[in-house]
Each structure stands twice: as C-alpha cells, then as structure tokens.
Amino acid sequence: MSADIEKEMWTSKLRKGWQKNLPIEKLLPDTQPAYVASWIYLFGVATLAALGVIVASGLVLSFEGASWYHYSSVGHFVNSMHFWSVQFFFIFMVVHLWGKFWMAAWRGRRLLTWITGALAFVGSIATAFTGYLIQTNFDSQWISYEAKDGFNSVGIGSRFNVTNFGQMILLHVAFLPVIIGVITLIHVLLVRAKGVVPPIDAFNNELGERK
Amino acid sequence: MGIFHHFMNLKAVYIHWGWFQISITNLLVILFMLVLFGLALVLPFPGNKKGKDQK
CATH class of the missing domain: 1.10.287 (Helix Hairpins)
Structure with a gap:
C-alpha cells in the first residue's frame, strides 16, 4: 500500500489527530499545574x-x-x-x-467539555429516575403513577411509558448506562486533551498573559 | 432494624414559604452540598505550600 493511499484512510487520520491532540503524556500525566492543589x-x-x-x-x-x-x-x-x-x-x-x-470552565476552547458535562448531568437524572421506577416496591409504583401524567401531558407517554417495567429496566441497565459511559469517557478525554481549566486570575507563565 | 430504618420509613416533612415548598430532607441535602462547596474552597490542601516550585 502506497503512502498516498495510507494518508487518505480514516484510520490514519484518526491516529494522527489523536497523537496531535491527545498524546500519551497528556492522557496519563504524572504532574498537574500548581493551582490543581485545591479540594x-x-x-x-x-x-x-x-x-x-x-x-x-x-x-x-x-x-x-x-x-x-x-x-x-x-x-x-x-x-x-x-x-x-x-x-x-x-x-x-x-x-x-x-x-x-x-x-468559567468553558474558557480556553473547553466549550465541548462543558457541554458533555451538562449532557452527563441530564443523562444521569434520567438514569436515576428510571432506577427509582424499577425498585419493585410501593415507592416505584407511586413514582411511576405520578410521573405518567407528566409524560402523557407532554405527549411522549406512548413512547416512554414509565409504568412499563420492562421498558424502564432495559433503559436503566442497558441503554442509559451506555450513554452515560460514552459521554463520561468523552468528557474525561476532553479534560485530558485541553488540560484542567486554570483559575480566572491565573497567568500563562510562558506568554505573561492571563488565560 | 433499629432507629435508622424507622426514620427512613417516616412520611416526609415539608416546609412552606408562600409558593415555595421543600422537604426537610431535600433542604438538608442542598445545605450539605453548599457546606461541602464552601469547605472545598477554604480548607488548605495537603502539600500545597505557597512559594513551592510546582510544575
């Protein structure tokens, strides 16, 4: 296979992009900036x-x-x-x-990190909600029968039926954990690629400018 | 099961301020998070000595 053809392959582009944006030193760092030493x-x-x-x-x-x-x-x-x-x-x-x-952790081209964090938060609420629905006790019965009216009122009750135990348990143990897992993985990789956001008043030591 | 089990099975107590209503349990959780957030900002981090040359 010639070098020209290899350049066009998606595997080659992915590898080069990964090595450029997230080299192994960034992925598995052994030091962090001084400002990270905070609870x-x-x-x-x-x-x-x-x-x-x-x-x-x-x-x-x-x-x-x-x-x-x-x-x-x-x-x-x-x-x-x-x-x-x-x-x-x-x-x-x-x-x-x-x-x-x-x-303001979205500074320094970290907007996608912020967005994936927000998505993880919303997805976690959905996952926790389906967890409450599959406890198989009176609590889950009460929550599902209160929630169904809310979902029906916005017109999604036929697709997302909170009283359907089979649907809720599959969403809770299969679909939603995969979604949360993927979003969390992307979020963590973005944090590693962009680095931990510095405090607002931190100076860039090399450029002498505020970050 | 003891006192804790009994406590967990009690009916939730709610407090009201006009239109605003919240259970004592949820209020305590929110206050706990606020205290945790405040402590995280002010408590010194072990090994973080000012002036120490860190990368």
Missing part, C-alpha cells in the same frame, strides 16, 4: 469514583435479582450501597458543577 478540583474524580461504585453494585443487583435484594441481608446492603453511591454521585457532581461554573 475543589477533587469533585470530578470523586464523581467518577461514585460512578464506579454505582456500576459495580448495579451489576451485582442485576445478577442476583429483586427477590435477593429485597429479602436477604447482603441484598439489602448491596441495594443500599447502590442507592447511597447514587446520592453521593449527584452530590459530588453538583459541587463539581458549581466549582466549574464559578471558574
């Missing part, structure tokens, strides 16, 4: 850690089933772990959002 910069990775616990405990729940997590002690524990890791996931994500909002 406020920890909430993004805390959110990721909570997401890891959510996925792990959710996998156990899906393998063992509702009769296990409703009636056994270990099932109660894993069910509670899934619930509380979601609570902390949202708490960490909201504090992360507040921190990034007040430091």
Whole structure:
C-alpha cells in the first residue's frame, strides 16, 4: 500500500489527530499545574469514583435479582450501597458543577467539555429516575403513577411509558448506562486533551498573559 | 432494624414559604452540598505550600 493511499484512510487520520491532540503524556500525566492543589478540583474524580461504585453494585443487583435484594441481608446492603453511591454521585457532581461554573470552565476552547458535562448531568437524572421506577416496591409504583401524567401531558407517554417495567429496566441497565459511559469517557478525554481549566486570575507563565 | 430504618420509613416533612415548598430532607441535602462547596474552597490542601516550585 502506497503512502498516498495510507494518508487518505480514516484510520490514519484518526491516529494522527489523536497523537496531535491527545498524546500519551497528556492522557496519563504524572504532574498537574500548581493551582490543581485545591479540594475543589477533587469533585470530578470523586464523581467518577461514585460512578464506579454505582456500576459495580448495579451489576451485582442485576445478577442476583429483586427477590435477593429485597429479602436477604447482603441484598439489602448491596441495594443500599447502590442507592447511597447514587446520592453521593449527584452530590459530588453538583459541587463539581458549581466549582466549574464559578471558574468559567468553558474558557480556553473547553466549550465541548462543558457541554458533555451538562449532557452527563441530564443523562444521569434520567438514569436515576428510571432506577427509582424499577425498585419493585410501593415507592416505584407511586413514582411511576405520578410521573405518567407528566409524560402523557407532554405527549411522549406512548413512547416512554414509565409504568412499563420492562421498558424502564432495559433503559436503566442497558441503554442509559451506555450513554452515560460514552459521554463520561468523552468528557474525561476532553479534560485530558485541553488540560484542567486554570483559575480566572491565573497567568500563562510562558506568554505573561492571563488565560 | 433499629432507629435508622424507622426514620427512613417516616412520611416526609415539608416546609412552606408562600409558593415555595421543600422537604426537610431535600433542604438538608442542598445545605450539605453548599457546606461541602464552601469547605472545598477554604480548607488548605495537603502539600500545597505557597512559594513551592510546582510544575
């Protein structure tokens, strides 16, 4: 295969683009700027850690089933772990959002990072909502019958039927986690490619200009 | 199951200010996040010494 043909291939373009924008030194850095030494910069990775616990405990729940997590002690524990890791996931994500909002984290060509973060937040709300609908208890029954009126009133009840347990459980354990996973992966890769946003009053050491 | 289990099964208590209504639980969660945000801004980070030459 000649070099000219190789240049035209999408694999070649992707490889070159990746190497240019996200070399391995950026993807797996061992140092960070001095301003990152603050507690406020920890909430993004805390959110990721909570997401890891959510996925792990959710996998156990899906393998063992509702009769296990409703009636056994270990099932109660894993069910509670899934619930509380979601609570902390949202708490960490909201504090992360507040921190990034007040430091205007979309600066420095980071708009797509901000947008993917917003999409992850909205997608997480949808995922958590479907989780509440598939608890298989009176709580989920109450929530679904209250929510159906809202969805019907905006005309999407026939496609997104919150009282359809089969649809909600598949959305919760298959479709939405994949969406959240992909958005989160893109978000993290963008953070690595663009670097952590500096404080608003930080100076660019090389250029002597504000970032 | 104990006190905690009993507490988790109680009916939610709501507070009102005119048109605004919120459960005590949700209010506590929001206050917790605000406190966490404030502490993250003011608490010193371990190993972050001013003047230290960091990359």
